[in-house]
Amino acid sequence: MVIVLYNCFDWIGYHFARQLLHRGHEVIGVDEIDSEKKEELYLYVGRNSHFQYFTSAEQRLNHCHECEEEVHVLIDRSGVEVKQKDRSIETAEIPALYGEWMEINCEEIETIDDLQFWIIQHQAVYIEDFVEDMISIIEGRKESLKIEREGGGEQPKEILEKIWNIHLKGGEFLY
Secondary structure, eight states: OEEEEETTTSHHHHHHHHHHHHTTOEEEEEOOOOSHHHHHHHHHHTTOTTEEEESSHHHHHHHSOOOTTOEEEEEETTEEEEEETTEEEEEEEOOOEEOTTOOOOTTTOOSHHHHHHHHHHTTOEEHHHHHHHHHHHHTTSOSSOOOOOTTTTOSOHHHHHHHHHHHHTTTOOOO
8 A cells, every 4th residue: 555644754754654664555755854853764764665755745746656546644733634535534633642752841841750640641642552543544444543542651661761761862763
């Protein structure tokens, strides 16, 4: 399946790209690389032979043709929209999310315990779980998105430590 992923180097978009590639999908990423963080994210998926990258939708259309089966995933601050052939399959509001490489507000979160409290307080969903649910819709294994918010903050301690260590290193990647 060919997935055209807009804002592929946004924090959420990167997680989408990584999981889609891991599942063997062809991913066409569209995003401007306008920050150092996006450049680093590109390094982790850009070398995959199933990934093509373009800075704009126009550039993409100039270099490769659209196919009937391709699915478009548009990610922005308000939500995620999944379309196929001018038909919306799913539109999902983005809940409070947490995960590796998330932006952490230092005024609100100063320790790993603050991070865990923030997750519980906001009933945050782990980024990988949210992306997995959205990919299930894209692949046709699920009809619609039902976000499970139960148990927020009960992720294994190693995930919280990984998020916190990345934050302490200024967002540098650990793998």
